[in-house]
Amino acid sequence: MEQLLGTCPAHTAMELAGAFSEPWREIPWRDKDRELQYVKNYKPYRDDIQHLRVLLYGPVGAGKSSFISSVDSVLQGRITTRALVEANSGPCPSRTYKTYKIQKGQPGDFYPFVFNDTLGLQMGEDSGVHPEDIKLAMKGHMRDGYRFNPGSKLSSNDSQYYNAEPTVNDKVQVLVYVVPADTAAQQEEDHVKKIKDIRRTACDLGIPQLAVITNIDSACTEIHKDLKNVYKSKYLKKTMEEFSDSVGIPMNCIFPVKNYQEKNVVNDDADSLILSVLRRIIDFGEEFINDMET
Template structure:
């Protein structure tokens, strides 16, 4: 994974008016969105990190506020050229979890840090958390759907409808999308034995996931988040780094196509 790590570490957007790629995470409650952010930070800093609070067993969404996560490079004030925004989970019933309109507003850069998600109502344009004039830095450049492998089959129609709704909004804005399947070791014994079996797994070649997520198979990435581990592992790192590299490639293409 060293070459990928160097690629990620050296990345800077080509455009002078964009200082970082913004990646928005969405998906069902308990999918591992916050854990993915922690895992990225762990891989890049070379030690287990736990800044984006994540709960072990989740039935309702733990993330309530919109927050931007930057990852420090070497010294204070020096950050990687991409940031993550975590959103409240899409929960099983229509009236819980994040309001899809809030995610659509976040995609366009209208939602600011500190906004508390409210399932019953969307962000209003007279709120102090509403950004009326988003810059290119405020807008989302990559949308990432996070789905847990062990529960993908249990997603309800309401979940799938919300995900499709969000995906359509991103497509209308031309925002590139990819999906990450987490908890792959819980869904497949072969992977549990050895993470290197990940690409041989029949489970991950199942086209049904691609069909319902509406994302091409080559844009769906398996990962194992750092969860119970206390030491870093190369095979875990390399899966996460391959996602980061693809995020950068997709995001850079999108930024370059943005109007001046």
Template sequence: LLELRILLHGPAGSGKSSFINSVDTLVDAVSHDSFTTEYKTNKIQKGEPGTFYPFVFTDIMGLEKDTNKGVGVEDIKLAMKGNIKDGYKFKPASTISKDDHSYNNNPTLNDKVHVLVCVVPANTIHLLSNETVTKMRDVRLAARDMGIPQLAILTKIDEACPEVKRDLRNVYKSKSLKKKEFSVSLGIPLNCMFPVKNYHSEITTDDNIDTLILSALRQMTDFGEDFVNNLYRPTSSLQTGI
């Protein structure tokens, strides 16, 4: 059974793990931020134990400006191709070698990435270093060349705009959250960018938070399904979202 693989990448601390936990919150638990250091596949459980939704999130170490910190761009490219096994601990100073026991020499369609999601914090996107933005661009161009659809989610929108913090429903009216500026910075079209607020200290679910998360999630799965379906129709043009 094919599971859509959604790979989340972006700067360290942008909220990748929190987004995964927030999706899970719609079903069960409350999230906590974490700084991921390994290649980790996350399944989302349905109501009954042992049953899962037909998509998985792959979380990776965050990008950082220094060459010897954060995940390497080449490792992300290999991950998109399905060459990295679950549990691989990233080494910022070096790319995984083919001799590593976590290197997957024969990736299946299930191992490959079907959707690439760039996760960026709306409140500090303007502070991203040129080096980090360049790394994100390299990843985006590699995904484009592979035909992998991609989109972006803007996290921490409540910290970026007081009006949104007061009422999440103001997100689409906010002058502080100009998606056009973010689109230019990231090189991702406006219609492929989704503002979200992750769960943090909330002890109950919130319809307004859920609406934004589900909107982004629906687009991710739609993109992934289109990509996989197009693999079986080689004459069709791929919907890359770029």
């Protein structure tokens, strides 16, 4: 507990101590198979939509690539690390824009949703991903292979990586901010400014947004003892509330998860948390594409 107090000065000892007697949010722990089947059965209602495109952004080390690999692990029923390996194989993690597909059955058969990772959103004007690049990606102007440059955005003159005429399948349908639990409630002013700037563009485009809180078991002793304490944790509830107030993402659009970073086998409880946010991503994306003009 002393370690938690040291890393989270914004919270009082009373707020950090213990757990609520009843969960403040319900999750279908026993319905993992039903949630998994929902994802496996999903197909975009519109015939012209090949897949939902989900764009992840957030600070360096937040767990964006880990989240992609964790979703892959849940759906494959075994630990996979493809996104993690590819993200960390170059001189800078996740510096190159890439679309990640998740295999569903035989080779060439994929789930109808894809993920795009981005360079970390760091503080300062000339560090981390350029906010304009995230906006361009949301609009479908960014092609795979583009190398992020913190000092400048993708230029419309770049014929190799600038997509001048994006199709509906190039555009983003869901925007996800990923942040670790131990820093979620302590967003610096410059960082919040970047987030709100990106969120305004997403709002203008009508793109639904949510947030994923990672490393929850490392940040809270109650969750570390039992992952099912996630929605009983006073610490996590306070963290999510402060994060929501700071960046403007509603509480019901913020989801805590435990990524598969150290485990070598899947776990039903971790799977349930990941599936809960994946289902919301699918539902949000489906609502968005159904509201789009044909």
